[in-house]
Amino acid sequence: MQLYHHPFSLDSQKVRLALEENGIDYTSYHINPITAKHMDASFFQMNPSGKLPVFQNGSHILYNTIEIIQYIERIAAVSSIGDDMKLSSREVLEWIHKIQEWNPKYFTLSHVPEKHRLYVSKFLRQVIIARMAEYPDLASAYHLRLRDAYDTEEKLTDPEVIRSSEEHLVRLLDEVETQLNQTSYLAGEEFTMADVMLIPILARLMLLNLENEYLINRPNIADYWRMVQQRPSYKKVVGKYFDGWRRQKTLAKTWCFIRMRNLLKKY
Numbered sequence: 001m002q003l004y005h006h007p008f009s010l011d012s013q014k015v016r017l018a019l020e021e022n023g024i025d026y027t028s029y030h031i032n033p034i035t036a037k038h039m040d041a042s043f044f045q046m047n048p049s050g051k052l053p054v055f056q057n058g059s060h061i062l063y064n065t066i067e068i069i070q071y072i073e074r075i076a077a078v079s080s081i082g083d084d085m086k087l088s089s090r091e092v093l094e095w096i097h098k099i100q101e102w103n104p105k106y107f108t109l110s111h112v113p114e115k116h117r118l119y120v121s122k123f124l125r126q127v128i129i130a131r132m133a134e135y136p137d138l139a140s141a142y143h144l145r146l147r148d149a150y151d152t153e154e155k156l157t158d159p160e161v162i163r164s165s166e167e168h169l170v171r172l173l174d175e176v177e178t179q180l181n182q183t184s185y186l187a188g189e190e191f192t193m194a195d196v197m198l199i200p201i202l203a204r205l206m207l208l209n210l211e212n213e214y215l216i217n218r219p220n221i222a223d224y225w226r227m228v229q230q231r232p233s234y235k236k237v238v239g240k241y242f243d244g245w246r247r248q249k250t251l252a253k254t255w256c257f258i259r260m261r262n263l264l265k266k267y
C-alpha cells in the first residue's frame with residue numbers, strides 16, 4: 001500500500017493518524033503542495049485534481065479522505081481476527097462527516113502573511129504554466145488548476161469568505177467543547193477515528209499561532225489537546241515536523257526550496 005501525502009496537508013495528517021492508530025504498514029511518498037510537487041506530471045497523471053492525500057492498494061486508488069479512513073478500518077478489521085477490532089459506529093461517523101465539512105483552505109491562507117502567500121501562489125502558477133507547455137496532453141487538467149489558483153486568490157480578497165470559514169470553525173469547536181465536557185474523547189471514553197479527524201485541526205491552529213484565540217479559552221479542548229499530543233501517532237505524524245523548534249526547520253526547508261527555484265527560474 002502506498003500513501004502520497006505531506007505533513008503540511010491536513011487531510012494527509014488525518015489519514016496518516018488513522019494508519020498509525022490502526023497499525024497499518026505502508027510506503028510513504030512525500031508530495032509537498034507548497035513546492036508544487038503535486039503538479040509533477042508523474043503524480044498529476046494518477047491524480048489530475050492534484051489534491052492530497054492519495055491512497056493506493058494495488059489497482060485500487062482512493063482520493064477521498066473519509067473513504068480512505070474507512071478502507072483503513074476495514075483492512076485493520078480483516079487483519080485482526082479475534083482482536084475485537086470494530087468499524088466506526090454511527091456516532092463516530094457523524095463526527096467524521098461534521099469535521100470534514102470544515103474546509104481549512106481559506107482560513108489557513110488568510111492567516112499566512114500576505115507577502116509569503118502571494119510569493120508561493122505566483123510560484124505555483126508559474127509551475128503550472130511550465131507543466132502545461134511540457135505536457136500538452138495534460139494541458140486541460142493543468143488549466144483547471146490554474147483557474148483554481150486564480151479563484152483562490154480572488155476568494156481571499158472577499159472578507160465574507162474568511163468570516164464564514166471562521167464562524168464555521170468556531171461552531172465546530174464549540175460543539176467539540178460541549179462534547180468533551182461529557183466524555184474524554186470525541187465519541188466516548190475511547191479514542192476513535194473521530195479524534196483522528198479532529199487532531200489535525202487543533203495542530204493547524206497551533207501551527208498558525210492561534211492556540212490562545214481558539215484552544216486555550218476552551219478548557220476541555222485545552223486538556224484534550226495536551227492529552228492527545230502524548231500519543232505516539234501524533235508524535236510521528238505531527239510532532240516530528242511541527243513541535244517546538246522543528247516547526248521553523250520544516251517551514252524554512254520548504255521556503256528555501258521555493259526561493260532557490262524562483263532565483264534560478266526553474267519551474
Ligand SMILES: N[C@@H](CCC(=O)N[C@@H](CS)C(=O)NCC(=O)O)C(=O)O
Nearest residue numbers: 009010011033050051052063064065
Ligand atoms: N480529496 C480530499 C480533499 C483533499 C484536499 O483538499 N487536500 C488539500 C490538502 S489538505 C490539497 O491537496 N491542497 C492542495 C491543492 O489544492 O493544490 C477529500 O475530498 O477528502
